[in-house]
Every structure is written in structure tokens, then in C-alpha cells.
Amino acid sequence: MNQGFRGGTLILCLALLSGCAGMAPKAWQRGDLAQPEMAWDPDPVDAAIREHTYNSKEAATGSATVAGGGCGCN
Amino acid sequence: MNRVSAALAATIAWGLPLLAGAVEPKQPAPSFPALEAQRGKVVLVDFWASWCGPCRQALPAYEALRKDYGARGFEVIAVDVDQHPLDGEAALRQLHLSYPQVADAQGSIAEAYAVAGMPASYLLDRHGVVRSMHVGFEQEDIEPLRKTVAQLLEEK
Numbered sequence: 393m394n395q396g397f398r399g400g401t402l403i404l405c406l407a408l409l410s411g412c413a414g415m416a417p418k419a420w421q422r423g424d425l426a427q428p429e430m431a432w433d434p435d436p437v438d439a440a441i442r443e444h445t446y447n448s449k450e451a452a453t454g455s456a457t458v459a460g461g462g463c464g465c466n
Numbered sequence: 467m468n469r470v471s472a473a474l475a476a477t478i479a480w481g482l483p484l485l486a487g488a489v490e491p492k493q494p495a496p497s498f499p500a501l502e503a504q505r506g507k508v509v510l511v512d513f514w515a516s517w518c519g520p521c522r523q524a525l526p527a528y529e530a531l532r533k534d535y536g537a538r539g540f541e542v543i544a545v546d547v548d549q550h551p552l553d554g555e556a557a558l559r560q561l562h563l564s565y566p567q568v569a570d571a572q573g574s575i576a577e578a579y580a581v582a583g584m585p586a587s588y589l590l591d592r593h594g595v596v597r598s599m600h601v602g603f604e605q606e607d608i609e610p611l612r613k614t615v616a617q618l619l620e621e622k
Contacts, residue, residue, distance in 0.1 A: 419583050420547035420576040426517040 488580040495588060495596045496578035500543050500568045505594065507539045508618045510611075512587045513576055515548050516557040521585040524603040529563050531612060538619045539592070545570050547581075587611075591618050 417425065424430065433439040489495065501509065512528060514521035528542045542565040548554035551571050558567060570576055579588060583601040589611070591597050598614055600607065 418573065418576070419581050419586070420513065420515065420570075420573050421549065422584070423515055423517045423549045423553070 489578075489588060489596055489599065491596050491598060493596055495590045495594050496575070497594070498568070498575050498578075500566050501590075501594070503566075504541045504543065506592055507541045508535075508592055508615060509590045509594075510540075510542045510587055510615070511545060511579070511590065512542060512585060513545045513547055513570075513579070513581050514585045515546065516553040517548070518584040520603040522557060522561070523605070524585050524587070525561050525563060527603075527605070527608050529561075529565065531608065531615065532565050534612075535615055535619060540615055540619060541565060543568060545575050547571070547573055547576050547584075549573075589614060589618070591621060 428434055495501065495511065501511065510528060510531075512521075512524065514525060516522070525544060528544070532540060532542050544563065544565060545568045546554035546558075547570050549571055551569050554569065568575065576586075579586070585601070585603050587600045587603075588596050589598045589600075597618060600611075
């Protein structure tokens with residue numbers, strides 16, 4: 393009985409593991425994801441300027457990437 | 467051991483519907499009204515969307531191909547899978563295409579063809595059998611496609 397219960401639980405768990413496999417958007421459903429506002433950095437130039445200023449003003453070497461502190465003028 | 471096998475079988479059975487309906491070469495292509503209307507022709511079914519850059523490059527290239535081979539029985543059907551159809555219509559106004567357009571906002575045709583990436587194109591022979599499939603688009607893809615189309619047009 394105990395072994396049967398374990399086997400049943402194992403089967404149920406393995407079946408449930410694949411339960412979310414079909415939830416990913418299909419190739420033709422990525423229109424909204426492809427919008428610029430969905431990008432990690434919607435404006436890469438603006439993001440680079442902000443990061444440069446942050447590194448400089450905080451003297452935070454290696455904060456987001458490895459960079460030197462200082463006046464932010466280079 | 468038997469239980470492990472049973473568990474694996476259950477998992478595979480659970481996932482099988484995800485693979486159902488995949489289109490393969492040498493198999494009849496799933497039918498839809500615009501395709502039926504082109505019966506007897508060599509047809510390129512192209513799935514595209516306005517948000518997909520390579521798709522928008524492919525459409526004019528297929529227009530040129532159709533211009534060359536249309537008279538011999540070659541046709542292109544562009545299936546727009548934009549979930550917001552107005553986006554697709556706006557793109558089409560700029561492209562001035564002469565071949566048939568089909569809107570598939572619900573993705574039912576794309577589902578039937580099990581489109582795996584964008585753009586996806588399926589080349590069908592005169593009998594509606596899938597002869598080749600391609601995902602993605604680069605300008606270098608046109609020449610091999612041109613050769614295959616010419617080859618299929620020779621077949622009866």
C-alpha cells in the first residue's frame with residue numbers, strides 16, 4: 393500500500409512537472425514581447441550614460457560593470 | 467523499475483499533445499481557404515508578423531520571386547500572425563504586395579503548421595505536399611529557394 397502510494401505520488405509529480413510546458417508563448421505570440429518597452433534596457437544609450445554617471449558619482453568601481461570612479465569626465 | 471517506466475510513460479503521454487500536428491516534409495500541408503484557392507500551383511506559405519524584422523525583409527523578396535515564376539504556376543500566400551491586425555495592415559500598406567494575404571490573429575493556421583520560429587515558410591508542390599520548410603530569413607536564402615521553386619514547377 394505504502395509502495396503503491398509512493399509510486400502514484402512519483403507518477404503524479406513527474407506528470408505535474410511537465411504541466412507548465414505548454415505555457416510558453418508560441419513563436420507567433422511574441423508580438424507584445426517584441427515591443428521596445430519590453431526590452432531590459434529600452435534605451436541602451438540612455439542606460440549607458442546613467443551607468444557612467446552612477447559609477448563616477450558613487451565612486452562605485454565595478455557596480456554594474458568594472459569602471460573607475462572619479463569626475464565622470466572620461 | 468516498472469514504476470519508473472510507468473512514470474516516464476505518463477510524463478511522455480502528458481507532453482505528446484505539444485508535438486501533435488507538426489508539419490513535416492513529404493506530408494500534405496494543412497489546408498485553409500486561401501490555400502485551397504491555389505490548388506494545382508506550387509505555393510510558398512509564409513508566416514510573418516509586423517514586429518519581426520526578417521519577416522519584413524522576406525516579403526518583398528518573395529514578391530520578386532513571384533514576379534519571375536507566377537506565370538508558370540507559382541504563388542505566395544503570406545499569413546499575417548499579428549495579434550493586433552492593424553499593425554500588419556499598416557506594414558502591408560508600405561510593402562505593396564500583389565500576392566494573397568491571410569490574417570491569422572488567433573494563430574489557428576500557425577498552430578496547424580506548428581510554426582517554430584519567425585518567419586517560417588513552407589514550400590508546397592502542385593499536389594499540396596510540403597517539400598521544404600525554412601525558419602528565419604537571410605538574403606542568401608533566396609537563391610536556393612529560387613532553384614527549388616524552378617525544380618518543383620517542372621514536376622507535373
